[in-house]
Amino acid sequence: MGAVMPKNASADAGRLDFAALETLRLVHQLGSFTAAAETLDVNQSAVSYTIAKLRRHFHDPLFVREGGRQVPTDRCEHILGQVVEILDMLDDIAQPEAFDPKLSDQKVTIACNYYERILMIPKIVSALRRQAPRLSVEVINALGDGHLRLLRREADVLVGPFGRTESGFHSRRLYTEEYACFMDPEHPLAGKTLDVESYLALKHVYINYGGSWKSAYVHELEAAGHTLSPTITVPSPAGLGTLLANSDLVATMPRRLGQTMSGRLVLGESPFRGSFDLSVVWTARTNASAMHRWLRQVILETCRG
Incomplete structure (x- = not known):
C-alpha cells in the first residue's frame, strides 16, 4: 500500500500504511483494543503495537481510557474525519466487480431481532440457499443498536425497524407494520x-x-x-x-x-x-459491492410487501 504522511509529521516517523489506519478506525468504533483484535482475528498485542506506532507518528495519545473504554482524543477524531472516506473507497476498490451466487462460498451476516427471525429470516435464508447453495449465512442479534454492528463490521446488513438517515447509511423500506x-x-x-x-x-x-x-x-x-x-x-x-x-x-x-x-x-x-416501517439497512462501505447488492436485492424481493 502507499503511504499517508500528514502535515507536521516528522520524516523519521516511518511510513504509515492503510492497515494501521483501519485498525485505528476499528478501535474508535469499538472503544476497545480487545474487541478490535477479536474482529481482526489477531492478538491484542498486535493492535497495541499498531496504535503505539500511530501515536508516535501523530505525536498524540489518540485514545485515553475512561470508564472502561478507549475514548478518542480530538486529534484522533480529526484524523479519522480526514481518512474514513479514503478507507471506504479502498474497500470498494477491493470488491470484485462481478458476483456469481452459484459459485460463491462467502459468508454473509444479517443482524436482526425476534420479529425478523420468526417472520423474515426463514424466507430470506430459503431464497439465499436456492440462489447460492454454497453460501454461509450467520444471523446475529441487533438489539436496539444494530447500526453499531454495521459500523463495527459485525454484520453486512441490518433488517428491522431501524431505518437510518445519517450520512454513511443507506436503507430501503420493506413494509409497514402496526x-x-x-x-x-x-x-x-x-x-x-x-x-x-x-x-x-x-x-x-x-x-x-x-x-x-x-x-x-x-x-x-x-x-x-x-x-x-x-x-x-x-x-x-x-x-x-x-x-x-x-x-x-x-x-x-x-x-x-x-x-x-x-x-x-x-x-x-x-x-x-x-405504525412503523421495517427496512433493510447497510453502510457506505458495502454500497458498491456486487455481492452485497445481490444480498440486498434478495432481501427486498423476498420481504417487500
Missing part, C-alpha cells in the same frame, strides 16, 4: 373495541427489548400523556402465546407476529397502533 392487542378468547374484553381507558386498565404483559429501545406504540401512548403500568415484563415475545393462554393477561405486539403465535389468541385493535 401493533395490536392479543388475549385469550375467554378474556372479558375479547373481541371488543378497546378505548383508551379500557386499554390502560388491562393487565399488560410488556415486552422490554432491552437497551434504549422502546416500541412505537409506547412512544405514541406517552406522547398522548399516558403511562403504561405492566403486570408482567418479559425480555422478548418468545412464549407469549403460552403465557397469555387461559389468563386475563393482554400483550400488545406487532400484528403479523401475534398472528403467528397461537390460533387460540384473539386479536383486538389497540387504540395505540404505533
Whole structure:
C-alpha cells in the first residue's frame, strides 16, 4: 500500500500504511483494543503495537481510557474525519466487480431481532440457499443498536425497524407494520373495541427489548400523556402465546407476529397502533459491492410487501 504522511509529521516517523489506519478506525468504533483484535482475528498485542506506532507518528495519545473504554482524543477524531472516506473507497476498490451466487462460498451476516427471525429470516435464508447453495449465512442479534454492528463490521446488513438517515447509511423500506392487542378468547374484553381507558386498565404483559429501545406504540401512548403500568415484563415475545393462554393477561405486539403465535389468541385493535416501517439497512462501505447488492436485492424481493 502507499503511504499517508500528514502535515507536521516528522520524516523519521516511518511510513504509515492503510492497515494501521483501519485498525485505528476499528478501535474508535469499538472503544476497545480487545474487541478490535477479536474482529481482526489477531492478538491484542498486535493492535497495541499498531496504535503505539500511530501515536508516535501523530505525536498524540489518540485514545485515553475512561470508564472502561478507549475514548478518542480530538486529534484522533480529526484524523479519522480526514481518512474514513479514503478507507471506504479502498474497500470498494477491493470488491470484485462481478458476483456469481452459484459459485460463491462467502459468508454473509444479517443482524436482526425476534420479529425478523420468526417472520423474515426463514424466507430470506430459503431464497439465499436456492440462489447460492454454497453460501454461509450467520444471523446475529441487533438489539436496539444494530447500526453499531454495521459500523463495527459485525454484520453486512441490518433488517428491522431501524431505518437510518445519517450520512454513511443507506436503507430501503420493506413494509409497514402496526401493533395490536392479543388475549385469550375467554378474556372479558375479547373481541371488543378497546378505548383508551379500557386499554390502560388491562393487565399488560410488556415486552422490554432491552437497551434504549422502546416500541412505537409506547412512544405514541406517552406522547398522548399516558403511562403504561405492566403486570408482567418479559425480555422478548418468545412464549407469549403460552403465557397469555387461559389468563386475563393482554400483550400488545406487532400484528403479523401475534398472528403467528397461537390460533387460540384473539386479536383486538389497540387504540395505540404505533405504525412503523421495517427496512433493510447497510453502510457506505458495502454500497458498491456486487455481492452485497445481490444480498440486498434478495432481501427486498423476498420481504417487500
